[in-house]
Amino acid sequence: MIAAEGLSIGHGAQVVGRDVALTVAPGEIVCLLGPNGCGKTTLFRTLLGLIPPLAGRVLLEGRDLRNLKRAEIARHLAYVPQAHVPPFPYQVDEVVLMGRTARMGPLAAPSAQDRAAALAALARLGIGDLAGADYSRLSGGQRQMVMIARALAQEAPVLVMDEPTASLDFGNQARVLARIADLAQAGGHAVVLSTHDPDQAFALQARVVLMHAGGILAEGPPDQVLTGARLSLVYGVPVQVERTASGRAVCAPCL
Numbered sequence: 001m002i003a004a005e006g007l008s009i010g011h012g013a014q015v016v017g018r019d020v021a022l023t024v025a026p027g028e029i030v031c032l033l034g035p036n037g038c039g040k041t042t043l044f045r046t047l048l049g050l051i052p053p054l055a056g057r058v059l060l061e062g063r064d065l066r067n068l069k070r071a072e073i074a075r076h077l078a079y080v081p082q083a084h085v086p087p088f089p090y091q092v093d094e095v096v097l098m099g100r101t102a103r104m105g106p107l108a109a110p111s112a113q114d115r116a117a118a119l120a121a122l123a124r125l126g127i128g129d130l131a132g133a134d135y136s137r138l139s140g141g142q143r144q145m146v147m148i149a150r151a152l153a154q155e156a157p158v159l160v161m162d163e164p165t166a167s168l169d170f171g172n173q174a175r176v177l178a179r180i181a182d183l184a185q186a187g188g189h190a191v192v193l194s195t196h197d198p199d200q201a202f203a204l205q206a207r208v209v210l211m212h213a214g215g216i217l218a219e220g221p222p223d224q225v226l227t228g229a230r231l232s233l234v235y236g237v238p239v240q241v242e243r244t245a246s247g248r249a250v251c252a253p254c255l
């Protein structure tokens with residue numbers, strides 16, 4: 001669905017990562033982990049075609065991203081940014097409708113079908129009752145759900161999410177993660193997300209891509225990739241991975 005081959009990423013002359021290989025299939029969640037500044041956002045921006053690869057290529061449905069027009073990319077690939085308060089008081093359904101842009105003709109007004117798709121996306125995430133609400137007055141968790149709804153309205157099979165649980169409280173983190181799991185399992189979406197919390201990779205049973213020192217240090221199931229030794233190396237503090245009585249893995253720094 002989306003694949004990166006021999007990718008070097010970076011900004012101009014500054015190489016941030018080399019030899020990045022990555023594939024994400026329908027129904028799969030890939031969790032990108034790594035310390036601040038390791039290049040997660042740079043990789044996302046390259047996957048989205050916002051900055052060019054320094055080497056290698058990104059394939060979307062088997063086609064090189066460089067040969068695709070912006071609207072074509074948007075029909076396959078939706079980006080879920082971290083939710084911020086916008087400067088204007090948009091209504092929630094208007095924000096979600098923005099996800100339909102790539103499916104509308106140039107200068108076309110949203111059709112009844114576009115509006116229906118926006119409302120369906122909100123309903124699918126269980127927040128249909130927020131359609132008429134002022135987006136700027138929502139809680140952080142609700143805003144993040146609306147950003148996901150906007151991506152769903154785009155009807156793109158691949159979802160790229162930049163720290164979707166950043167700045168959310170404990171309950172909202174769990175709610176957003178549950179929705180993401182559902183989008184992959186029931187909806188068949190391919191999801192790539194970044195997080196600073198390795199426990200989330202276990203919770204989602206995601207495939208982990210652990211970035212370190214300008215490349216991918218390890219990749220695979222959380223049980224195999226997220227060992228105490230690797231997490232200690234990558235984050236520079238001693239980390240233990242322990243099992244709870246129910247068998248769940250918990251990563252904790254040894255303070």
Ligand SMILES: Nc1ncnc2c1ncn2[C@@H]1O[C@H](COP(=O)(O)OP(=O)(O)OP(=O)(O)O)[C@@H](O)[C@H]1O
Nearest residue numbers: 010011014016034035036037038039040041042043
């Ligand atoms: N627009 C830019 N121009 C030049 N260098 C940049 C630009 N954006 C990021 N960088 C540099 O690229 C490197 C990787 O940054 P990036 O934002 O991709 O890391 P990250 O893993 O997403 O970090 P964080 O976890 O803090 O969000 C850093 O050294 C950063 O300073």
